[in-house]
Amino acid sequence: MIAILLFMVCAALAVAGAVTLIWAKEPIHSALALVLVMVALAVLYLLLGAPFIAAVQIIVYAGAIMVLFVFVIMLLNAGVEERTNFSKLAIPGVVLAFVLLLEIAHWMFHSAIGRALANGANAPTTEASTYDLSEMLFKQYLFPFEATSILILIAVLGAWVLARREP
Amino acid sequence: MSAIPISWYLVLSAVLFGLGVVAFVFKRHIITIFMSIELMLNAVNLAFVAFARARGALDGLVFVFFVIVVAAAESAVGLAIVIMLAQNRQSMNVERENLLKL
């Protein structure tokens, strides 16, 4: 009961944040709306039994990446969103995306796998502990882990090279 | 915790992804377009976590971890490029970046 209420509130906040991102004229308001979306999604991860991922989402995504976005908007004193003619390809694209969504919904509700998944068969009842997650991360997925650390190093070097003033 | 059917989370993920695509297509400010990319990545993360819960496997959560890390790296480099663009062209409107147009 409380879980359903919490889900509805967080889903409404997430969709409201996404709509505000589209509707706002100032980029800072879009950034704040995106932070709201991320916090709502973190609560949804908690509901889905993944507390570690919820904490990582807030620490990394909402607390570092979005701060970087807000910094850049502040530093560049980015102007307001201008209204120009949008591209002609957009309307058929949106229609096709909607059709794709309907097809996925049809698969989900009318096939055996889809129905089993949708009803939550063999879902675990306890939350994913940090210990199990880190064991999988460091034993099975060790190579991608080390590769992403090199990726972060490359990103830091790239950002530094791109943004420095020419000596 | 398993009182909510997983399909609700997948519908929410699809709606957020769709809104991200709409923002990407229709907005003109380059930082807002970047933020719509982050919105799409978040929607995909939600789908991964929902499926990880439905299957009872933790692989989905590990993948979400990697998606978050790669999104961090990509935003750092992308925003550095945006800063350079803004300093060179003094405009944040993507329609003005048309030097490669014929």
Place this chain on the structure above:
Amino acid sequence: MEFISQHPILVAAVVKIAVLLFIVMTALAYLTWLERKAIAHIQSRWGPYNVGAHGLLQPLADGIKFLFKEDVTPPAADKLAYLLAPFLALALGLSAIALIPFGPPSVRFPNGEQIFSVVDINIGLLLLFAITSMGVYGVALAGWSSNSKYPLLGGLRSSAQMISYEVSLTVSVVGVILLAGTLNFNEIIAGNGQPGQFGQTGHWFHFIPRWYIFPQIIGFLCYLTSAIAETNRVPFDLPEAETELVAGFHTEYSSFKFAMFFMAEYANMITVSCLATILFLGGWLSPFPDTGIWHYQIFLPSAGLLALAAYCAWNTVSEMRGIARLQLGVVTLLAGGGGLICLYRPIAEGVQGPFWFTTKILAILFFYIWMRATLPRFRYDQLMSFGWKLVLPVSLANLVITALVIILWPHLRHG
């Protein structure tokens, strides 16, 4: 009435939140009193003395002043961000207190819910870091939305400082997590005997308590430095010092919104001190062993309160005049009453946990205030290079050495 019996945990949590909020807001107000008195005495003067007896009503006077000041909004300010920033700062600062255990989890309500912490989460430490990392938004939005030079510069500098020292804050704590094997606060303090999880109970050589400050002294120093920088206190308070940037990111705020930033800064200080106490100083554990004559340590709270009552009584009779005499007499009666209540053995045993926790927090807060009275401030580039070039490498080295020691000599973790 059935609502209460059907949802006991929810009702207990709401009651605890209300009580804790009241206690924390009072503690914030009297922390400002303590700071002014301590700095004044270090500088050979009295501090607030006239407003109540010994200045005890000064926080109330300040609160009333803040409420009645004129609320000026800069005309070109971004309304949403301008209003959101102080609320966000205060809300985040206060909500971190919900995760902290003030006493042992063995003391419980009749329905089984533990008294001394609002929630007990398995990843409590991570969530606390999540809340502090969101605190950057209050500062950044305040600086940007005021639409003026000094707040923008102050806000940018302050938020850059906060995110830099957040990294070393988190890394300096990982050594403790490696030793404890868990992220849960109650298990970091007390452990539960499972393989790989050892808390801070017990004593080495029968008199040195097994707190993590002793094996992790470098981690503790890095943590304390990063915490002072994270909360924007002296010597790291260049972005908000009065002689430097007018008042930094909260220049354009007045009356109640300024009071909210003020309270948020002290709430952050309290949160960071609570975390230092739990991780390094043994939380609600007592530093004394539990053998022989030390059984009488449960009467320490009542001894302290009765000593305070005696001092206030002597002061009331000899020095105070007029209404101050009445006020200090009330304080004497309250302290004396509290001291006598704590002589009753079940209450004395229940009060032990919060008593030691509060004492350790007050020690760390006094250290903060002492630094403010004593040290000059860093220049901004010195501050940033100190953070990235000294504190972060030292905490990383601490992490690597701790991990090496744990791998090579696993029996050392057991004590």
